[in-house]
Amino acid sequence: xxxxxxxxxxxxxxxxxxxIGLGIEYDVTVGGHPGQLAGRTIVxxxxxxxxxxxxxxxxxxxxxxxxxxxxxWAASPGTSTAISVHITVVxxxxxxxxxGLIHLTAIGWWGNxxxxxxxxxxWLVGWIAFAPHGGIDRLAPLxxxxxxxxxxxxxxxxxxxxxxxxxxxxxxxxxxxxxTAQKMAVIALFFAGLGYAYRWIDGRLAIxxxxxxx
Numbered sequence: 001x002x003x004x005x006x007x008x009x010x011x012x013x014x015x016x017x018x019x020i021g022l023g024i025e026y027d028v029t030v031g032g033h034p035g036q037l038a039g040r041t042i043v044x045x046x047x048x049x050x051x052x053x054x055x056x057x058x059x060x061x062x063x064x065x066x067x068x069x070x071x072x073w074a075a076s077p078g079t080s081t082a083i084s085v086h087i088t089v090v091x092x093x094x095x096x097x098x099x100g101l102i103h104l105t106a107i108g109w110w111g112n113x114x115x116x117x118x119x120x121x122x123w124l125v126g127w128i129a130f131a132p133h134g135g136i137d138r139l140a141p142l143x144x145x146x147x148x149x150x151x152x153x154x155x156x157x158x159x160x161x162x163x164x165x166x167x168x169x170x171x172x173x174x175x176x177x178x179x180t181a182q183k184m185a186v187i188a189l190f191f192a193g194l195g196y197a198y199r200w201i202d203g204r205l206a207i208x209x210x211x212x213x214x
Contacts, residue, residue, distance in 0.1 A: 011074075025050060025115060027107070029041075063131075136202055
């Protein structure tokens with residue numbers, strides 16, 4: 001009973017912090033651009049960071065509710081592990097490629113810290129400590145690539161039309177199609193490798209829990 005309560009409380013915290021981070025980031029993105037609400041909202045929704053934090057928030061709400069369809073989706077080992085992969089990529093790519101490129105206001109610093117560091121870290125702790133584990137099939141990490149690949153397709157189409165790209169390493173206009181494709185291939189391999197690593201970790205966590213319950 002205590003672990004169930006802790007699980008729900010933990011995910012409620014993650015959901016609240018993710019909502020705050022997303023709210024701040026939306027205000028930073030839209031603020032200062034009067035008359036451009038629709039366009040700036042599209043810009044906001046064109047960041048992988050934003051979409052993945054929204055996924056983590058939604059799954060955290062489901063875990064905190066503790067019942068119903070949303071809860072069953074969030075409680076699936078495949079769902080929680082896939083989000084763990086995606087939120088890890090958010091944190092790692094930011095630290096490796098983006099951290100030194102962004103100049104933030106005071107409020108922007110808080111939003112950035114929430115969506116790139118605090119929420120990813122807390123989600124991963126919750127995944128290890130509370131999420132159900134085990135039973136993820138071998139092809140699941142490849143299916144988890146559908147989301148980032150679909151996102152990449154959107155960015156490239158949107159960028160070709162508008163000339164704007166959410167991340168410098170995806171800027172086809174600046175770097176050209178081939179170098180950009182090479183970078184995207186490396187990131188896709190990172191996604192896949194991380195997916196299989198997290199699937200393995202998930203399996204080990206399932207075994208540990210089984211041994212403890214005996």
